[in-house]
Amino acid sequence: MPRPSSCRQHSRRADPVAESTTTSTADWVNPLRDERDKRVPHIAGPCSLVIFGVTGDLARKKVMPAVYDLANRGLLPPGFALVGFARRDWEHEDFAKIVLDAVKDHARTPFRQEVWDRLAEGVRFVQGTFDDDKAFATLADTLHKLDGERGTGGNHAFYLAIPPDSFPVVLGQLSKAGLAEPEDGQWRRVVIEKPFGHDLASAKELNSLVNKTFPEKSVFRIDHYLGKETVQNILALRFANQLFEPIWNANYVDHVQITMAEDIGLGGRGGYYDGIGAARDVIQNHLLQLLAFTAMEEPINFHPKELQAEKVKVLSAVKLVEPLDETTSRGQYAAGWQGGEQVVGLLDEEGFSKDSKTETFAAITLAVDTRRWAGVPFYLRTGKRLGRRVTEIAVVLKRAPHLPFDSTMTEELGQNAFVVRVQPDEGVTMRFGSKVPGSSMEVRDVNMDFSYGSAFTESSPEAYERLILDVLLGEPSLFPVNEEVELSWEILDPVLDHWAKSGAPESYESGGWGPASADAMMERTGRQWRRP
Structure with missing residues (x-):
């Protein structure tokens, strides 16, 4: 695995939550x-x-x-x-x-x-x-x-x-x-x-x-992803069950992929999006918050102070992986076919100049410098005009030794994975190997699915319902505090500075899964992106 970056420096606080965020x-x-x-x-x-x-x-x-x-x-x-x-x-x-x-x-x-x-x-x-x-x-x-x-x-x-x-x-x-x-x-x-x-x-x-x-205790920064039931369910899955937590560490996890893909372009939003880009729009807030929920240690309880302290600890331990030329990727969608219709590229969208360098796809590689996650890369990606609309967290496990099996028995077997589907079709999928029916011993991947829609009679509230109610109740657990916001920018700023010196983003065809450099970024370590 490439080395963690030294280009991001900040002092580690003895107290995991700064005085400004915890005084009251x-x-x-x-x-x-x-x-x-x-x-x-x-x-x-x-x-x-x-x-x-x-x-x-x-x-x-x-x-x-x-x-x-x-x-x-x-x-x-x-x-x-x-x-x-x-x-x-x-x-x-x-x-x-x-x-x-x-x-x-x-x-x-x-x-x-x-x-x-x-x-x-x-x-x-x-x-x-x-x-x-x-x-x-x-x-x-x-x-x-x-x-x-x-x-x-x-x-x-x-x-x-x-x-x-x-x-x-x-x-x-x-x-x-x-x-x-x-x-x-x-x-x-x-x-x-x-x-x-x-x-x-x-x-x-x-x-x-x-x-x-x-005062900070009266400030509520809305990240609507944190109001989604499946995001909150990460905490329930991890800490209310004995099934997952024993393997939720570097001994068993090979890597983690966090994806937010959209199948739409930027028609009509050029004035807002140009100059911001995918990394600022999604990675700095949504995806780094999902990483914090995925990688945090178990809080003492679910009081806001304890939850925020654990998220701050994780974000304080996050480092970029270098060299950034190989461990990051950015792209800009070109014309192509999406949903059965031909669509234009970003530079032909209204509100964008022909020489815009705003990225619509961004991927970065992070390391979480803790005992639990040492050596486990976290891959974050987001993009527009991709193959389908999906947000998911995939915890991909290391391969089993397969000692009793010869290579032909397991050649169609991939890695076990635990996937939290944030949207759409909210739920959880577990991928594992099972014997194919028949007289021979052949093992192939199968999926076990949990779906919110079929498991519960009550539909999930919209994220804004939960978050607005929490504002009125004075319940800040799902709202990032000052230090979380600033730590997220500390993580991302070196990437943005590097890209600013690296010319125009790579082009990728609408309806695909991003630029070739994103695939190359994974292939260098023998991995590949999931195709949800």
């Missing part, structure tokens, strides 16, 4: 929740959710439908309020109609008029621009009135579904209007969507900016 972590744990049966659904207390950016796709397709779904499941308080802020010339009723349309188009649960009528009673709208002092004074007055009319108790969460360059002015206005500082017995929280910076320096600047207005 105990405050995050609701003592009432700790005393209750964890199997009982937890209902949010009196509160409101204020959404900035209500005209965008995120609010319309994810946030507002998730709020309705929570109400439909009885997980919001009777007096819950939903407040929109935008420059549109809307009345409360106009915004309520926008929310209703979003609910009918995108909600997961069936529409029920009585649920909507109850939710609509708490819908409010405030018109204004982000730099309008009077608008934020009106917002403060609106929230104060809701405390009296709806019993929201001074508890308000602010969802910034807006570009990061608008954060400074909005955070400043919230502070100036007195909306960031709660009175005794109340809470105020802020919700931030990725990207959490563009590199390590900008991430530190963003964290500092946010923490000047809201």
Whole structure:
């Protein structure tokens, strides 16, 4: 295996969680929740959710439908309020109609008029621009009135579904209007969507900016992948069963592959994606968080402080594997066939210049420098216009000695693998060898599948349902803290710097599985990518 990189240097902290992320972590744990049966659904207390950016796709397709779904499941308080802020010339009723349309188009649960009528009673709208002092004074007055009319108790969460360059002015206005500082017995929280910076320096600047207005215990950075049932199920599979943990280490595991593949291109998203690329968009957040869940040690308990401490330990131990020319790969999709139709390449997509060097495929090789994972490479890849849409974590085991068998008996046998399917078809697959029926001894791969859809009668909630409810409950277990974000950028920055000096990305055909350099990256160590 190639050598770990020395190009990424940072001091190891004696305390696995920095002071800035743990000073008030105990405050995050609701003592009432700790005393209750964890199997009982937890209902949010009196509160409101204020959404900035209500005209965008995120609010319309994810946030507002998730709020309705929570109400439909009885997980919001009777007096819950939903407040929109935008420059549109809307009345409360106009915004309520926008929310209703979003609910009918995108909600997961069936529409029920009585649920909507109850939710609509708490819908409010405030018109204004982000730099309008009077608008934020009106917002403060609106929230104060809701405390009296709806019993929201001074508890308000602010969802910034807006570009990061608008954060400074909005955070400043919230502070100036007195909306960031709660009175005794109340809470105020802020919700931030990725990207959490563009590199390590900008991430530190963003964290500092946010923490000047809201303490770290009140900051919730949403990575929607962490709200998926199958991601959380990694912890249950590993730590609630005796079956997996004894072999979950370098003695038995050959390597780990973490893949997020998309079969769509970037039509219409050029303005957002150009200059960001696949590594920043997916590896820095989603895939490194999946790695942390896969490689972390067992926490003392599932309190937020303990979970976050174990994730920080893992990310602190991650190193790039060198040389980067051989252990990383990047590509840019070209024209080809996808789903039975011919599609254009990235450079012909609207919003991209003909000389764009933005990658749509990225793969990197990492080592986790701990006793458990010494010598086990972790391969992370993501791409657009690939063979199919799939996100999975594949733990591939070492080959058995096969001492009783000759080579002809096992020539069609691959390596045992444990695969967590995050999306679609959420579930788990185990691949192992079984004898082929017949008079001869021949062993071939077979799969054993567990599917959420067939094993449970209740459908999995959308990720945003779980995460928004956790914000309102003050439950930060599934939200990355400052140090996790900064450690992730420390891992990725050297790769981005290397690619910036390496010319244009390699071209790959749409509908395939990435550039040739990605296959070569694996073949150098005698391995190959899975074809999900």
